[in-house]
Amino acid sequence: MKNFKIVKRALAVFVSMVMICSITGASVAAQPLQSQPSVSYTEQQGDFQIENGVLIKYTGAGGDVVxxxxxxxxxxxxxxxxKELTSVVIPETxxxxxxxAFYYCTNLTxxxxxxxxxxxxxxxxxxCYGLSNITIPKGVTTIHNWTFACCENLQSIVMLPNITKISETSFDGCTKLTTIYGISETYPEIFANKKGYQFIDINEPFTDVVYGDWFYDAVVFAYQRGIMTGMDETTFGPSVSMARDHIVTMLYRLEGEPEVAYEPIFPDVPENDFYTNAVMWGNQVGIATGYENGYFGIGDEITREQVVTMxxxxxQYKGLDTSQETSLEEYxxxxxxxxxxxxxxxxALAAGIIKGENNEGVINPQGSADRAGGATIMMRFMEWYQI
Structure with a gap:
């Protein structure tokens, strides 16, 4: 507790010193900050003050920010x-x-x-007391001093082999941090062992999922959380199309597979198949309904719009905020x-759960969703709501 208080005081002193220096034109010789580029173009875009592409000040009231x-x-x-900031969507730009940048955003979750x-x-x-887990981007190679200092509720971090240096103080005051996810025999494992954190290898058993694939992180995410399994012990099948029963099964697993009684509602849903309980549950809670002909559509390829609808x-069934919206006219x-x-x-578009294909303004709502895409959409959904 004594060390924790010292870190907090250090944080406060550091911020105060730099703010004073920015006013007087002085510099902090011990730890110079990266200077902003010279200003040639400034604009106020909504709640954001932007100079030459750099967001220098958020002037809004907080909440969910894109x-x-x-x-x-x-x-x-x-x-x-x-302190009113709760969630942030950061673009790939x-x-x-x-x-x-997010210092003392105490409610950011x-x-x-x-x-x-x-x-x-x-x-x-x-x-940032509200953060419970974080994934370090692939492009980051170094985690600097006090980057996540005093994130009291941070419990786990995903670090991939791109990380080659982590400061001794990067996670000072993270009293609940226990687990590092990564790949064996890389620097994050060395760091975890040195600090006494549990290290969990996220290298998958699938021969068709390789680190560096665009869907790798999503497959790891879905597999580690028990949302998706492989086609068999060694094959995930990233390009295999998903069916309606697959998506409702994923949501059923996310819900914890509650007990449900079988009812012969749909002619194509027999008792005791792998998807039976999931379909029964999904129908009972209003997540997955059948066709007008009375069938559920077992084995039917699911479309992108059907995925986001489920x-x-x-x-909504879980009582989560679904008020975000982006006009379809933009696509x-x-x-x-x-x-x-x-x-x-x-x-889904506003929350970043689904995006335009190939970075273009095309939704392809009736296009089929493959297993890689299904894992990606599910990961974005769970990360958006911190599930």
Missing amino acids: IPDTVSSIGDYAFSHC VTRIGNA NIVLPDSITELGKFAFGM LYRYA KDGADVSDFAKDAMEW
Whole structure:
């Protein structure tokens, strides 16, 4: 406890010193901060003050925040002391999070760091008490001094082989940190062993899922949490199309596989198949309904709009906030979204659970979802709601 208080005081002193120095024009010789680029263009975009692509100040009231994709860097102290901030969506255009950028955002519980980020500054997430887990982006090679200092509720971190250096003080005051997820025989394992953290190898047994694949992180996420299994012991099948019963089974596993009584509701859902209880549960709670002909559609390829509709219904069933929305008019094929899926699709796009294909304004709502895509959508959903 004594060391914890010392770290807190150090954080406060550091921030105070740098703020004073920024006013007087002095510099902190011991630990100089990265200077902002010279200002040639400044704009106020909504609640964001942006200079040359650097978000230098958030002026909003907090809550759920989506950073515009015109931002390339989150500057020093941009969100500092924004205690009402609860979640942040960072676009893949961002490459740097500055010193103390989210310092003392005490209610920040949900933030996903895109792999485009290559630098996390000192005290970037200092005293973010609400964070319970974090995944370090693939582009980051060094975790600096006090980057996550005093994140009291941080319990686990995912670190991949890109990490080659971690400061001794990176996680000072993280009193609940117990687990590091990574790949054996890499630097994160050495760090975990040195610090006495549990290290869990996330290298998958699947021969068709390799570190570096765009879907690797999602497969690891879904597999480790018991949401998805392989086609067999060594094959995941990332390009295999998913069926309607597969998605409802994933949600059923996420729910903890509650007991459910079988009812012969659907002619194509027999008793005691692997998906039977999931379909019964999904139908009973209003997440998965059948077709007009009375069948559920076992084995039918599921479309992207059907996937997000089931997720949307599940979120509402759990009482989660689904008020986020993005107009379908922003997408070339937004008019192709079926009426039953419009609300769900607007929510999923706003929350970043589903994105335009190939970084274009195309949703492809009737396109099929493969297992890699299903794992990715489920990971984004769970990360958005910190499940």
